[in-house]
Each structure stands twice: as C-alpha cells, then as structure tokens.
Amino acid sequence: MFDNINRILKKENNFTINIFEKGLYVYNYKKIFILDENEVELSLTDKIINIKGTNFKIKKMLKEEILISGKVNSVTLKEYE
Amino acid sequence: MNDSLREVYTHFVKVAIKTNNNISLIQSLNRMNINIYEIDYEKTKILLKITYADYKKIKKYYKCNIIKHYNIYGYKDKFKRMKIYYLAIIIFITLTFLLSRIILEVKVIHTNPLIRELILRDLKDYNIKKYTIKKDFSSLEKIKNEIVANNKDQIEWLSIENVGMKYIIRVEERIINEKEENNKYCNLVATKDGLVKSFNISRGDALISNNQNVKKGDILVTGAIKFNEEVKNNVCAEGEVLANTWYTVNIKVPSTYKENIKTGAKRFNMSFKSKDDKYLIFKPRLSNYVSEEKKILSILGNSLYFTTDYEVKTETKEYTEDELNKLIEDEVNNKMKTLLKSNYEIVTKKVLKKSQNNSIIDIDVFVVALENIAETKEYTIEQIEETKEE
Numbered sequence: 213m214f215d216n217i218n219r220i221l222k223k224e225n226n227f228t229i230n231i232f233e234k235g236l237y238v239y240n241y242k243k244i245f246i247l248d249e250n251e252v253e254l255s256l257t258d259k260i261i262n263i264k265g266t267n268f269k270i271k272k273m274l275k276e277e278i279l280i281s282g283k284v285n286s287v288t289l290k291e292y293e
Numbered sequence: 294m295n296d297s298l299r300e301v302y303t304h305f306v307k308v309a310i311k312t313n314n315n316i317s318l319i320q321s322l323n324r325m326n327i328n329i330y331e332i333d334y335e336k337t338k339i340l341l342k343i344t345y346a347d348y349k350k351i352k353k354y355y356k357c358n359i360i361k362h363y364n365i366y367g368y369k370d371k372f373k374r375m376k377i378y379y380l381a382i383i384i385f386i387t388l389t390f391l392l393s394r395i396i397l398e399v400k401v402i403h404t405n406p407l408i409r410e411l412i413l414r415d416l417k418d419y420n421i422k423k424y425t426i427k428k429d430f431s432s433l434e435k436i437k438n439e440i441v442a443n444n445k446d447q448i449e450w451l452s453i454e455n456v457g458m459k460y461i462i463r464v465e466e467r468i469i470n471e472k473e474e475n476n477k478y479c480n481l482v483a484t485k486d487g488l489v490k491s492f493n494i495s496r497g498d499a500l501i502s503n504n505q506n507v508k509k510g511d512i513l514v515t516g517a518i519k520f521n522e523e524v525k526n527n528v529c530a531e532g533e534v535l536a537n538t539w540y541t542v543n544i545k546v547p548s549t550y551k552e553n554i555k556t557g558a559k560r561f562n563m564s565f566k567s568k569d570d571k572y573l574i575f576k577p578r579l580s581n582y583v584s585e586e587k588k589i590l591s592i593l594g595n596s597l598y599f600t601t602d603y604e605v606k607t608e609t610k611e612y613t614e615d616e617l618n619k620l621i622e623d624e625v626n627n628k629m630k631t632l633l634k635s636n637y638e639i640v641t642k643k644v645l646k647k648s649q650n651n652s653i654i655d656i657d658v659f660v661v662a663l664e665n666i667a668e669t670k671e672y673t674i675e676q677i678e679e680t681k682e683e
Contacts, residue, residue: 244320244323247316247319247320248316249316269315269332269334270319270329270332271331271332272329272330272331272332273319273322273323273327273328273329273332274328274329274330275326275328
C-alpha cells in the first residue's frame with residue numbers, strides 16, 4: 213500500500229490493479245476499449261489489460277482510476293501488438 | 294487528505310440521466326473525460342455523482358436533471374428552493390411581533406363618565422391611545438404616578454393593566470365628604486297622592502301609619518322633634534315612604550305584524566364593516582331579502598364578512614290573544630318606565646277601555662304602582678314660628 217502511495221506521489225507511470233472478491237480497481241488506465249457485463253478491456257501505459265467475469269458494473273470512473281463491481285474470473289495482461 | 298478536502302470544497306451534484314444502454318452512456322462519458330465518483334443503476338435511468346462543471350458539459354448532450362447538491366451547495370440549493378417559505382415565516386413572525394406590540398383598545402373602568410373622560414384625555418397626552426405601540430412597565434408606572442399626582446383632588450388610585458392588545462385602566466375616585474350643614478332643617482313631604490304601605494325613617498318623626506291615604510304636599514315625616522307637644526329639636530328628616538299610587542296609561546298597539554318568509558332563493562355577497570360604516574362589496578341582486586353574515590377577517594377594528602342574502606316574502610299576520618297580551622304588558626311597562634324614573638314596582642294593572650281603529654288597538658290601562666313618594670323639603674325656624682302664630 214505504501215509502495216502504491218509512493219508511486220502516486222512520485223507520479224510514476226506505473227499502473228496498479230487491485231482485485232477484490234466482488235470487483236476490481238485499476239489505477240493509471242488510459243482508455244476503455246471494451247466495456248460490457250462480462251468483459252472489460254483497458255489500455256495502460258504500455259500494456260492492455262483484459263478482465264473477464266460476470267455482472268460487471270462501473271462504480272467509479274475518474275480520469276486515471278476505475279472501480280468495477282462484479283465477479284472476476286480471469287485477468288490477462290498483454291503487450292501492445 | 295487531498296481527497297477529503299476536495300470532497301468538501303468541490304461542488305458535486307447527483308444527476309439522473311434516462312438511458313436504455315448504461316454501458317454506451319458510460320463509454321461516451323469516458324470519451325468526454327467526465328469523472329464519475331459514484332454510479333447507481335436504476336431500471337430506465339442512471340444516477341451519477343459528478344462535479345457541477347462536468348454536469349454543465351454533459352447537459353449539452355444529454356437530458357439530465359440534478360437530484361441533489363452535495364456539501365454546502367446542498368444547503369444553498371435547499372435554501373434557494375425554500376426561500377419563499379422562510380420569507381413568509383420571517384414576515385409572519387415580524388407581523389405577529391408588531392401586532393402584539395400594538396394597542397387596539399384603551400378601556401377605563403369606572404361608573405362616572407367624567408372620570409373616564411378625564412383619564413382618557415390624560416392618557417392621550419402621554420400617547421396612550423388606540424393604534425399606538427405598547428409602553429414598557431416602568432414608563433406605565435411613571436405615567437400612572439404622574440396622572441394621579443396631577444389629579445389628586447379627583448383620583449385616589451389608578452392602575453394600568455396590559456391585557457393582550459388592550460390597556461385596562463382601573464380608577465378609584467377620591468370622594469371628599471362635605472361636612473353636613475348643621476343648620477339645615479327639613480321635612481319629608483308627599484310628591485303625589487297615595488296609600489302608604491310601608492316606611493323606613495332614619496331621622497325625624499313619622500306623621501303617617503300604614504294603609505293611610507295621603508295627598509300630594511302632605512308632611513309625611515317632620516324634622517321638628519317634639520316632646521310633650523313642645524318642639525325640642527329640629528333635624529333634617531331622612532327616610533323612604535313606600536305607597537301605592539294610581540295611574541291611567543293610554544297605549545296604542547298594532548293588531549297585525551309583518552313576517553318575512555324565506556322563498557328558498559339565496560345570493561352570496563361580501564361586506565366590509567369599519568368602525569362607523571358598512572359597505573356591500575357587490576350590488577345586491579335580490580329586491581327583498583334578509584342577510585346572514587359570517588366574519589372572515591378582522592384587522593384593526595375593520596372586518597370583512599361573507600354574506601348570504603335570503604330572498605323573503607313579507608306577509609301580514611294577526612297577533613294571537615296571548616301575543617297581544619304580552620305586547621300590551623311590554624308597552625305598559627315601557628310607559629311606566631318613562632313615567633316613573635326612580636325605583637317602582639307594578640302591583641296590579643287592569644284594562645279599562647279597549648277600542649280598535651283599523652289595525653291599531655287603543656287601550657286605557659289602570660295601573661297601581663308601589664313607589665317612594667317622600668321628597669325632602671327644607672324649612673326654617675322662622676317658618677315654624679309663623680305657622681304657630683297663625
């Protein structure tokens with residue numbers, strides 16, 4: 213947690229993904245590519261994150277942060293092609 | 294810390310946007326760089342917590358309503374919406390306060406009209422009159438003492454009481470007992486013919502007995518106190534002699550009276566009553582009617598009434614025997630009241646003559662009354678001696 217705070221304070225370009233039992237939180241995302249009930253795909257600084265699950269609902273959406281509720285089944289991190 | 298400060302000072306609003314596709318709406322808001330701090334999903338709409346600046350941006354593209362303002366802006370908005378009520382409450386409280394400080398009546402309680410007038414005049418000089426602002430307790434005390442001091446020959450004591458919107462002034466008149474003149478001698482003489490029924494003498498010698506007939510001018514009670522046929526002392530006789538007196542009273546009463554019978558038709562009107570006058574607000578539409586009034590509003594002695602005018606048909610009816618007897622009795626009582634101003638009692642009355650001319654009945658009534666027939670009449674010692682010589 214302190215690492216995260218440090219990073220935020222230093223304004224590093226690193227991203228953070230926190231997965232909870234009933235949702236997930238992403239810090240420092242750039243764009244939303246896919247957004248539906250079962251899949252969310254976001255672009256990060258130099259990566260793409262693909263989350264699959266059920267009952268996805270956006271709970272909070274700021275410029276750099278996004279909080280999604282729902283059941284997460286899988287998270288895939290891939291490089292830009 | 295930063296976040297909480299931002300939460301406090303940023304103007305957040307909760308807006309409702311109607312949509313059938315939540316996801317596409319959120320995506321387009323994301324493209325517009327709108328920050329969403331909270332999202333609630335409902336069947337046909339979506340509730341977003343956003344900044345007021347973002348609300349202004351999205352309202353150009355979406356039909357959205359503000360449901361709630363957060364923080365201090367919430368109170369500001371609530372105040373804006375409720376300001377008419379707050380204003381009404383403030384006006385109401387101010388008016389109530391002002392009205393409760395106004396005096397609508399100044400009432401002086403005393404039987405003597407001269408004293409009442411004197412007090413009212415003096416109070417007016419101290420600005421205690423109708424439609425003025427109430428004075429505080431110490432001012433009233435000062436005014437009260439000054440009025441008593443200025444009128445010490447006439448006023449013994451005075452109190453000014455504030456009851457609701459009126460001042461009640463109670464006064465005690467100063468009665469200066471004049472010394473009785475010792476050299477005043479008087480008899481009680483009969484003012485009219487009568488049959489003595491009872492007497493109550495507090496000073497003097499009674500020359501009468503019960504059931505004795507007396508004539509007008511007869512001495513009833515003498516001020517000359519005799520012992521062994523010799524006048525020992527002279528006083529001013531005092532007392533009351535009750536005697537039966539006789540009168541023939543002529544009265545005229547109508548044999549018929551007019552009665553208004555409602556036809557069932559009615560019209561509504563409004564009327565305004567000031568202290569001296571009454572005005573109808575609308576022209577009456579019935580030619581022959583009686584009115585019933587209901588007070589709606591009363592301010593500073595002026596009243597507004599709701600009036601119901603009932604159309605009536607006037608019919609002439611004859612008095613029944615009982616009604617006529619009651620009417621005759623009332624008329625006789627009224628006549629006797631004007632004839633005998635002092636205390637009296639009617640012992641009997643009898644109809645002597647009754648005749649009818651058109652609808653007027655002419656009646657002569659014989660009345661026996663019980664009244665005080667004694668009147669004080671002064672005399673001098675010289676007058677007594679002259680009478681003796683004669």
